[in-house]
Amino acid sequence: MVTAPPLTPTFLLGLTALAVLTYDSVWPDSTDGSVLTGISVVGSLASLAAAGWFLTAGTGLATDGVSLYADAVVVDGMSLFFTALFAAVTILVSLASFDYFAGKENQGELFGLMLLAATGMSLMASANSLATAFVALELVSLPSYALVAFLKNDRGSSEAGLKYFLIGALSSAIFVFGVSLIYGATGSLLLPDVAAAFESGLGDRVGIAGVGVLMVAGGVAFKAAAVPFHFWAPEAYEGAPAPVSAFLSSASKAAGFALAFRVFVVGFPLGPAASAGIDWALLFQVLAVATMVLGNFAAATQDEVKRMLAYSSIGHAGYVLIGLAALSAEASTNGDVMGAAMAHLFVYGFMNTGAFLFVALAENWGVGRRFEDYNGLGAEKPFAAVAMTAFLFSLAGVPPLGGFFSKLFLFAGAVEAGLWWLVVIAVINSSLSLFYYSRVVRALWFEEGDHDLSGAPTALYAALAVALIGTVVLLPGFGPVIETAQQAATALFA
């Protein structure tokens, strides 16, 4: 019997990217994106199916994990969980790109870059060595820069790409410098060996290791768009084509967190690190508060919907950081709270992608970017407006939607871990977010507006529908998601 390699979901994403490039080599001048979209969607679906199957079919991967290539890569519950998320977001974004980029040139590049970035994200979730982590990080970053600047004749898009590239290059340098310091202090790039060095005491190399940990935190903060490396996010999300913004703000952010979860939990065990004076949980508490307060307050003052969503995505990075901030050495609550953060990222992957796809739809219709420009869209395009309303209320965490449960579990986990003050700040921020999300809802339904809208682009509508199903079905389906996530997270602490 032939057994599938454990990295099958990652390989499938990479092979799909190669298939897209091959198709584009044969027909380089085609402006019809239907085949490319088809290849991307089918390939991502296959990857999603493989990840889901490995997670649920009792292959043992979900609980025990398996390490490959001299321990450089590990496939376990967490990497499969995140790969499923990346594949799902890639499906949504590929579908939406079909209409958004219809008739444009260079569509092969678009889908190729997107799939290569997804491959990198999936590898990031599997990285068990700091070297693999850096290569995977670059495999995500380089296509992302090009994707943001994809509309090369559009000033906003080019400017956003340049800003993203400059900050990205800086933070990549910081990350890799941090990695070199960790290597200097511990003598290994493999996370388990780094952890062993932490446990056997660092001696007088604590200072070097501390600076290294801080710099690695900076690198992942960039990917996750968390303070202090969040500056690129509003610019890049606003200037980028909306499907690309959706991709970056959901999948790329989740990839940053996947890397952070594994590197910090496996590589820098909190017990020995904290007793040596490198208390990174404290660092993440500070970052979580700063990120959610800054993200939410800045979002409340925006005039443009896309920019508001960009700042709200920074705010959500703050919530997810609670998953790292609430950890403490040897605590039984660690797996629960980090699993809840993973589940929140999963739900967020659907609702945030959905919200950005509605912006893509609005851009496709030629509606303006400000809140007022969305006036009266509800009466004209009820389905899309209902979907957007669901995404926004879910993002705000209003009870009957998926976002409520993930936030509930996350905050409950943090309270159990004794961080009630952090939860108080998070809840205040969450209620503030309801204010600015409901501004869009009010514009959609309660204001009068006049638009001259062309029809309903099928693929974008399909992507919206899938995201809506994802957001709503995660109500009854939230049990399995949180169980899988918490099981995967607990396995990491074992």
Added chain:
Amino acid sequence: MNPWIAIGALAVVSVGIPVAMMAVSSLLRPSVPEQGKSAVYESGEIPTGTTRIRFNIQYYMVALLFVVFDIETVLIFPWTVIYRPALEGGASMTEVLAPMLVFIGVLVVGLVWAWRQGAVQWVSSPRALEEKTEANQ
């Protein structure tokens, strides 16, 4: 004595010497302003135009394509070194050969794609052509 002092001294001296040389020569030399001194140096040739010219974007594409072969060479070299010892050490042909074939296959897909996108097609710059025809008239 702290060994870092030596490194600090090196830094001070290495900055100090050029600064001192420039300062002393500016004090000693007579000032003779002349046009030839500020002209672009072209090994005795009389320069035509300024130094700030635009290179064809095509050089950039060639440089990028070069990276493909560069990386390929870097990784094939160690592989050729271990190839025979690995086979003699009992590794099967597939184990040794297949990964490299896969790697080269991925690069070939990229190269063919770039080729088909016209990366090696030497585009003519319309602006340069225009300037050339203007100069001929």
